[in-house]
Amino acid sequence: MNLAEAAERIRMAIRSKEFLVIVGRMEVNYEGRASSTLGSGDRVLMIKPDGSVLIHRPTGYEPVNWQPPGSKIEVLLDDRLVIEARRVKPREILRIIFSKIYDVSSYKLRDEAEFAMYATEEDMRKAILMKPSIIEDGFKPIERERKAGDIGFIDIFGVDSAGRLVVVEIKRRNATSEDVKQLVRYVEKIEEEFGKRPRAIIVAPGVQRSAARELELYGIEFKALSPRRCAEILREGKGLERFLK
Amino acid sequence: MNLAEAAERIRMAIRSKEFLVIVGRMEVNYEGRASSTLGSGDRVLMIKPDGSVLIHRPTGYEPVNWQPPGSKIEVLLDDRLVIEARRVKPREILRIIFSKIYDVSSYKLRDEAEFAMYATEEDMRKAILMKPSIIEDGFKPIERERKAGDIGFIDIFGVDSAGRLVVVEIKRRNATSEDVKQLVRYVEKIEEEFGKRPRAIIVAPGVQRSAARELELYGIEFKALSPRRCAEILREGKGLERFLK
DNA sequence: CCGTAAATTTCGCCA
DNA sequence: TGGCGAAGTTTACGG
Numbered sequence: 001m002n003l004a005e006a007a008e009r010i011r012m013a014i015r016s017k018e019f020l021v022i023v024g025r026m027e028v029n030y031e032g033r034a035s036s037t038l039g040s041g042d043r044v045l046m047i048k049p050d051g052s053v054l055i056h057r058p059t060g061y062e063p064v065n066w067q068p069p070g071s072k073i074e075v076l077l078d079d080r081l082v083i084e085a086r087r088v089k090p091r092e093i094l095r096i097i098f099s100k101i102y103d104v105s106s107y108k109l110r111d112e113a114e115f116a117m118y119a120t121e122e123d124m125r126k127a128i129l130m131k132p133s134i135i136e137d138g139f140k141p142i143e144r145e146r147k148a149g150d151i152g153f154i155d156i157f158g159v160d161s162a163g164r165l166v167v168v169e170i171k172r173r174n175a176t177s178e179d180v181k182q183l184v185r186y187v188e189k190i191e192e193e194f195g196k197r198p199r200a201i202i203v204a205p206g207v208q209r210s211a212a213r214e215l216e217l218y219g220i221e222f223k224a225l226s227p228r229r230c231a232e233i234l235r236e237g238k239g240l241e242r243f244l245k
Numbered sequence: 246m247n248l249a250e251a252a253e254r255i256r257m258a259i260r261s262k263e264f265l266v267i268v269g270r271m272e273v274n275y276e277g278r279a280s281s282t283l284g285s286g287d288r289v290l291m292i293k294p295d296g297s298v299l300i301h302r303p304t305g306y307e308p309v310n311w312q313p314p315g316s317k318i319e320v321l322l323d324d325r326l327v328i329e330a331r332r333v334k335p336r337e338i339l340r341i342i343f344s345k346i347y348d349v350s351s352y353k354l355r356d357e358a359e360f361a362m363y364a365t366e367e368d369m370r371k372a373i374l375m376k377p378s379i380i381e382d383g384f385k386p387i388e389r390e391r392k393a394g395d396i397g398f399i400d401i402f403g404v405d406s407a408g409r410l411v412v413v414e415i416k417r418r419n420a421t422s423e424d425v426k427q428l429v430r431y432v433e434k435i436e437e438e439f440g441k442r443p444r445a446i447i448v449a450p451g452v453q454r455s456a457a458r459e460l461e462l463y464g465i466e467f468k469a470l471s472p473r474r475c476a477e478i479l480r481e482g483k484g485l486e487r488f489l490k
Numbered sequence: 491c492c493g494t495a496a497a498t499t500t501c502g503c504c505a
Numbered sequence: 506t507g508g509c510g511a512a513g514t515t516t517a518c519g520g
Binding site for chain 1: 509510511512513514515516
């Protein structure tokens, strides 16, 4: 494809806020928070209506180079076709130099659909707060996101049926030994603050082998709870809310 | 575009390991580590030769849904065109249901170029090890990635010209109060271990306002060093290496 | 294959 | 606007 023709089509598409897909042979240079260079090769370049820029090689999940939403696009043409995407804060520039253009396509895309994600860690916390008995009978949450000194935040802080303090750490994936260590640090902070050692419970779908050892070692409890079960609880809760209105 | 025709082109492209770009109106469902649903809308779907799958909405850096490299792609056609991308470990399935196809393109892309990223945190460490005087005259590194008890790793551990121990923490971005606190924890660990308090230096392009307070408070030193300067030092070093051969 | 740390992380929430 | 923490994080690098 003719470079001049390509340049014109690209300029038009950007002006009319279309979703651009450009396939070609290009070099890429990036300068900003870091710096990178990428020699000549065939790639797919996407320029979105919001100023996002993505350059994808033939392999991998991540783009090899990119510019986040809001960047300003410039199309330059002399002997070669160059596309620059600039950002001011932080100051970054992405320069794409084409030696061949295989394809330029642009689309007006309409996408108003809602994206719904189920069972994040936040969802798990909500589910526990909505139905604390899934941790154990008589468990009463007191605070969420409680500050533990300067080392972090306790997911849920509460008391059990016997009145003992309980520190709950939630993970949507299997708990690691790192997670256990973090929880131990919270326990120590709470012990400093209240003068007595709290119970500590990791709530997660499972525990990694290495973490199981540490649970034993530090006297941390484990309560199995899957994100899926939390999603169910939230659905029940929503149904209830609607019923009560 | 005809759905049956599209299905055939997509199957062909996948068989011959081409880079696929499909633009159309689609619904998306994901089930795996989490779950998500996305209603009907216009999007760009990319399927890479290595089995990566990316679905991009008209805005944002991140794909709304995806499947990492190595997933198995299936193209199903009855009354609708459905593409499924499956992964076994962890078990995940991405299902894309098309109601319209605007465009199907596929490409044989050749990209053997080397990607070079300059001045990561690792590069900064290398630069300091290569030329310790950029920290201060007489600074001698002893160990890198030194374990500090069970709380983490010290970037560079060394001694100054007066023989005092020095703990160096490197950041490629401005240092935060969290970084200072982490360094303080290292200092305490080293003091426990050696029975004397080491000097502690944060090496970074700058410090956040909140961190500046804490530097004062804990007696932590700061040495300004930009990733860019480190990249220069590494270039000089490489030049030297070549010269010495 | 597990574990750890970094990332041009991005993204969302909240002060 | 900045700070903080999660993410279907991914990726790279050890052991």
